[in-house]
Amino acid sequence: MEAYPSGRNGGDWPEAKHTIPFSQINTLYFDHSKRIDMRKLGRNKALKGFSEINLGLTSDEATRSSSRCFSCGTCNYCYNCYFFCPEGAISLDPLHRTKYVDLDHCKGCGTCAKACPRNVVEMRDVP
């Protein structure tokens, strides 16, 4: 039995075709962080007129907030699968957005699938 990350033999694998729920995210690779809420205008000031209540995010807050994104289901070239493969069968090229699995040497252990924080890797039976 062989298995390979979802996609054709040795080619670019398409993004996951179904949504990845939170339960399938490998949260080991993410730090706990609280959602950053937008600062709001004080109650007294808000009642005085029609000014916008949501004050927006600072540049720093925006960066921090967006970095909390899991990128679930979409490969962002974090290289986790590359590091964890015992065979060294995976290679990635972020510049050309390609991912390649050497199927002659992949032993189907599934470590890459478990280690992928965003559940992009899919194991499949190959006859």
Next chain:
Amino acid sequence: MAFPEQEPNLLRTGHAACAGCGLAIGMKLVLQAMGPRTIAVIVPSCEGAIGGVYPNTSYGVATIHSAFEIAAPTAAGIANALKIQGRDDN
């Protein structure tokens, strides 16, 4: 960020470890960190089997497969001999 592919994989694909072996992951990363100018000392263990049977080997660095519980003195012997030869720059 340096793309890791640029560094050679010194525990070459096709080694004899079990599927998903943690030792193979570790060995691959250690050898990658140490680079090609390394001498590896292996003892009888899974590492010895991973090496493969002559004439094939999956280790990409100079390796010696020594005996049981003897990695430390073997490595020290090599290190001291290299020092005597004046080859201990690496």
Next chain:
Amino acid sequence: MKDFMTGNHAVANAVKLCRTPFIAAYPITPQTAIYEKLSEWEASGLLKGIMMRTESEHSAMAACIAASLTGVRTFTATSSQGLALMHEMLHFAAGCRAPVVMANVNRLLAAPWGFWADQLDSLSQRDTGWIQFYCENGQEALDTVIQAYRIAEQVYLPVMISLEAFFVSHFMEVVDLPEQEQVDRFLPPIDLPHKFDIDKPGFLVPVVSSELYRKYKHIAQGSMDSVKKVAVTMDQEFEKEFGRGYGIVEVVMLEDAEIVLVTAGSITSTTRMVVKDLRKQGHKIGLLKIRLFRPFPVEAARDALRGKTRVAIIDRNISLGSGGIFCQELRAALIHSPDHPLTYSYIAGVGGTDVTPEVIQKIAFDALSRKEPMDAPIWIME
């Protein structure tokens, strides 16, 4: 240059003269003086190189093998328990074809404990693939160490030089120390093949198939056999340079001998005296000394004993259940001899008991008096 020193110090001096840069050893009575002397010289810089003071003899041999494969000349020394502890690595060294030279001071093996001379420790390693020499005195031990490096570095097999505890190791004698230039001429400092090549990395000591293992052993046997000739050649060259030669066996007054005493090690010195005395009394007695034990000098022994009717082998060892080991080996060597001499196995000196001239005389007359062949060894318990 003549000096007065123990057998152990003679060996240590030989190692210094050979400019051995790598020593890995562990102290054990009765070898300790070798270890101490080399340690002192290495620490003071008189012996250029590195001495690893390892945690055990097993580690010492591993370090020596590794250093030898890296390409430097190596040395270690041990005795009984230490030799037994490194038994696994002895096989490994011979299998690696590493030209390690080791001095073994023959000491009895526990249990029960003791430190006295007994040859069983090195003899029980005779299957490990090491070349083995047995030395009669400190001078011979010194000379054999120098010869050993030439032999080892030619055939790529490790060499073990044995000298008996206390009788040779601690006994002070006049020793002729060769000059450094003489030794340099006979044994130039050499760079052994570098087996670790960083640029073209290889795998040392892999797992091999059965057929390949058999092939390696076959090749090693060929090298081991060649040592019988190589050792003689080196000894002759040594004699030309230093004026002393030993041969792989030595015959003393063998021409018309009715009884031949066969010995190895320090017992030989005593036997030389006894043979001379008994000859003066009119007895036709001779001596065959075995110096090279592995490979066993079958042809030389057979030639020496051609036409002889009675042979008494004196063993300072006992292989329980079989007999004296020199006797076993000699009997096997003589099996195709057309003369079929009567061979008698005498066990004397086991555990370091003293083998006096009286004991040897007793052995000689006992062998002369026997008519029937005897398989079992005869114990001389004085």
